Amino acid sequence: MKNSAMVMQIQDPASQRLTWYKPPLTVLVIKKVSDASVLAPFVYLVDWLLQEKNMVVWVESAVLEDVQLNENVRFKAIRDKLVTFKDGRDDLTDRIDFIVCLGGDGTLLYASLLFQQSVPPVMAFHLGSLGFLTPFRFDNFEEQLTSVLEGHAALTLRSRLRCVMHRRSDRKHEAKTLEADLDGEARPAANSILVLNEVVIDRGPSPYLSNIDLFLDGKYITSVQGDGLIVSTPTGSTAYAAAAGASMIHPSVPAIMVTPICPHSLSFRPIVVPAGVELKISVSPESRNTSWVSFDGRNRQELFHGDSLRVTTSIYPVPCICAQDQISDWFASLADGLHWNVRKRQKCLDELSDLTASGSEDTLDEIENMKLYDV
Template identity: 40%
Template sequence: NHVEFEGPATGQVMYEWAETPSKAEVGAEARLGKTGRSVAPPSVLLLVKRGDDKLLKVAAEAVQNLTALDIDILLHPELSAKMKHYFGVDSENIKLFEPLLVPGYGGSHLKPRGMTKAQLQENLEKHRDRYSSSDDTDAGPDLICTLGGDGLLMYASTLFQGPVPPILCVAGGSMGFLTPFQQEEMVDAIATALGIVKDEETNESSIDEGPAYFPGGGVEPVAARPIISPSYTDEEGSQWSGLTEHPDFYDDQYLKPKFKFGAYNRICLSMRMRLDCRIVNREGVVRARFSVLNEVVIDRGSSPYLANLECFCDDVHLTTVQADGVIFSTPSGSTAYSMSAGGSVVHPAVPAILVTPICPHVLSFRPMVFPDHVVLRCYVPDDARADASVAFDGKARRELHRGDSVQIQMSAHPVPTINRMDHSSDWLNSLKRNFNFNSRVRQGPL
């Protein structure tokens, strides 16, 4: 559940379970790995859209089925209390989830309000232990499942400003552009993503030790949590820079479709890049820091005047913005606010940062796309008529005073979302389903 970029990546990434035996005893013996050491049960952080009783019922039924497979379910205290009170869902496999403060991130960069220095230090130590300890019991969830809309995925992203576990998105919102899984397949999808298989004869479940991230066949199970790399070496020693076409999928023993969720024990991931955004004052002190999945928007806020901003790319002056504002977007966010403002629609696997003006008072300011390795900076000059405002994924709005700047670059920690088919199929299907992409009555023949 520790995923990092080691460099720009454009190809498809997947992980595969090195071994999924057909039979295994469920219980204490199933918790002994091949090395004989105790293996913690797999854990899933379940997030559910608030205020929807139908989704709460779906989630309660899913929790009952998943805990029966000896899977630990992490729930927010409020959600856990509702499930227990309204549906009688209670199990020793249900754990409470408390988000930990990520060092250096958030609106109060030094210390959140109401938190003492001792509490802050304790939280920081817990966060360091979560990602540096070899103890599986404190390594965070193995999987995140969101039951809701696209906004819930962005909320999940805010819970993990550093490394993010794979996220399985189940549709429960109004649009569902980023939620390819249906509610009726939720339990099976989670089990498949965790490498749990049911024996056809006994209906028992078996759990493998852990995922081996895809470099080819014959990979040994690993006890440590590996890092997904954008490039691999297969058995014959040839180097791949991303999975765009794999010969094994065309072997006679395999059936179409080319990519199918969980087929051949391989799970396709979309590595959705995030933006690492920092608010810096004129003295060079970082006031706040956020990781955003969709976009960071710098606008005029409540001011009646145009936003006056100076934009730089790698410390080279890019342009002067005189507009309602400007959007810095990820490829995932290219179909959100940026698209509404006239920006390009970009495939989620393209490593890029989009710059889209909002109602510029000029005819020649066009949307632009930059490579992911650049550092962009937007500065409020001293001669601006008014202060500006900045929002991160539509939340955490902050005032930008004269002399303040926002520094934007690619984050080292992407959001890995699990695809139902593959990243192109899911994305194109969403474009057609939600936006009627290029839909027109076909011209008849002569």
């Protein structure tokens, strides 16, 4: 009998596909706001979901207050059929089967924000140009939606990072917190947040460099001296981390990316660690100033001396429905969103060679071997 560790299981990304265990009945529609061009498609879509698919359609309550939307005749006809919720007040857990996003990458970040535990499958349409997270074109939405609702779709499970802040001042209340935890292990910690792109630790408005200590699985790894540090998901590797110099990671790779922002050290390259590690970030004890933390560009807050931020991969990914498949969708978004390897053929060297080869065989040799002169 041989050591079983010797053979690896390698998952084929093409094997991840959408499966409906029961037909989806409720759909949440998230639209981009403050953008008049999204209103007509939104009304079309909602109307179609109600009439053709007989689905229960949820929207954020604020949508019903939109002045421009309320002037739309077709919208008026369906307004009362919509179910609303108020963000930050109503719990959507287990009430939504399916999410449709309309407009831009921000709609997906918002969906991630709304569902801090399990997330229903998300189908995201772009209206103008392709986004990193919005692969579907809207023009033949009926056909594409029908196909997805019938279960014909590849899926990319986008991992998220679970971030928990530990405040130094919390320690005295530890006993109390433990007590509170007794009445239900399943209750989420009050100070955690899930991010789809990244958590950023930076120097904020301070003119001094950040001094941030990084720990992995409890061990001190290094200190970051510079503008800050980005801890991102593979999804986030094409966002702020790309601007800070990171390589781009396909969202299906189970990993966490750590990218310094303008590090003082020339050799501080970005690193990619396994999804299963726990990162701890804190202000270096000898640092003159504090740092600032933000989550997917939001909830900015100060990280004081003695505080720490712990980051792990959440077990709750965002299941994103692919327009084509995991690989094609990703490279399409790289080309469109980042102009990745868009280029023009280099002809310079070829031309020079052509030039000198113009005469005859021996001309070429002459040039290759000739002595060139200069005083």
